[in-house]
Amino acid sequence: MSPIFDFFFGQYADYETYYIVLEIVAVIFGLLSVWFSKQNNIWVYPTGLISTSIYVYLLFKWGLIGDMMINGYYFIMSVYGWYVWTRKVDDSHFTPITKTTKKEHKISVLIFISTLAFVFVVYQMFDKWTSWTAYVDTVTTAVFFVGMWLMAKRKIENWLYWIVGDIISVPLYFYKGFTFTSFQYLIFTIIAIFGYLAWKKNLDSSPLILSK
Template sequence: MLYDLFLKPYEGYSTLFIVLEAIAAFFGIVSVWFARRNSIWVYPTGIISTALYVYILFVSGVYGDAVINIYYTAMSLYGWYVWLNVKGEGQVLPITRLHRRGALFTGGFTLANFALFYIILQYYTDSIVPTLDAITTALAFSAMYLMARKKVENWAFWIACDLISVGLYIYKGLGVTALQYLIFLILAISAHFEWVRLYREQQAAQAHPGNTSTTKPA
């Protein structure tokens, strides 16, 4: 069974393709690990992974996720800039939570992206999984934006996206990538609780300004 899942699907692929997927998966996992730690290194490592996945996913016919990775790359550049460019020397972008207006916007943004990508994938591509592809695309678009703005809720979107993606990539025959998303899922669950803890520490530090543990991202 393990052979059928992780090795047999690659019999028709070149060695270069397999190596590229392994590299992309490695840097993707490293990037999420840095994200969990609230480290700026989430972005340069993530860009390596997403740029490689653009090619891998287009070749594999998972067009929605290929578009996701183009967006990831652009949003990683944006997030890198936002995290580094905070007014005040030694200051960092704080972790915050969505308020009602932001939650409504994010919900609408997610639904609009799902509808848009479902129509595109269903009627204008040969995607074999248009519904799941559209769902993961919409969830990931919202998650990446929320991460760039350092919103705790980004992890809820990642958890949902990663859970669906594990099944999607197993079905598609990309065993290494399915394993990567399983690791992503575990890290995202852990990261949610870690960011909640950091958020509460920030709130406590704001209530008692003389006692702060906030540090500049690594």
């Protein structure tokens, strides 16, 4: 095999084939989910549920507790988001894209801090403070928890959290040895940027003032 191929995929040499196949399937459905989110399409949730279910299993097998918790939370919030996105605010309109309110910003900060504390306790329990990646995992978990909550609420600022978390995750997952997942986050970053622009265009064309 070529040195370039070995550099990117050499870590998979010791993996069982079905783990590799499952990761690729999870990546495909993950990409579909983010694409549907960019399109403001309800299919973001069923595709996301498939991806996160697979990742919860894989990350449990790989012993990546923080990452597993992220995906477990995604699964729960996907169910909640599916409900919110299909809930009508009146007889003819579903929950629209809006800006985050002051109250929701405060809740976002609370979710971020609570997540940091929660992950810290879990990592202490499972003795996971063995690498610098654990500290980065703690931060990205908190970032993604806020992003997922805001996406479920259909708030445009969710994309900003996804962009930050995705950028950090690209080198992080590559370092951990999961090249396919690293590539997934690279594509996530690009889609998230366009997703923010698409949602902003949608919001600008039908603005709603929510600033309590």
